[in-house]
Amino acid sequence: DADVTQTPRNRITKTGKRIMLECSQTKGHDRMYWYRQDPGLGLRLIYYSFDVKDINKGEISDGYSVSRQAQAKFSLSLESAIPNQTALYFCATSERRGGYNEQFFGPGTRLTVL
């Protein structure tokens, strides 16, 4: 079984709809992250959480919100989806180990907003 899972794997929705992407991990890591990937831009950090009570904005948090329901679960919400949120979304986890930050990624969610 995969250590980091994401649901759904693919989603097509319409402008203005509320969407939730879910991430679960069995690695026992404290830290979890949400990224989006767009062609030619690399991965960009949306939100990150270093433990259950810690939520931080990344470089592109506008239009997104997150919830850390448990150590193993971190969900990303688009309150009112817009077409430029069409992207590949990745969840990742890492251990708490000082400045070292190897991240383990889920398989991604491909989101299309029409």
Added chain:
Amino acid sequence: RKEVEQDPGPFNVPEGATVAFNCTYSNSASQSFFWYRQDCRKEPKLLMSVYSSGNEDGRFTAQLNRASQYISLLIRDSKLSDSATYLCVVSRNTGGFKTIFGAGTRLFVKA
């Protein structure tokens, strides 16, 4: 200017060739450096961390030059299975946590 920059390629090389990728970063407070590999439509996976002393893992060698703020990845004896996008990643935890991914360099290894 992007904080982490890579040559997007693509690099087209024959099997057995040696290929080198470079990556530059602009923030001197960066602490951790990595190369990730990403296959088409798949998640990124850690290839190797990059240490100041340089490090090698089989056919792969990574180097870090803090003075010039660049990291490199050398792949020797390229295999068809090395075809992928290679992502340079830079991380720091001073003045707030930040992990920056480069946009990636595409590599095609051909028979």
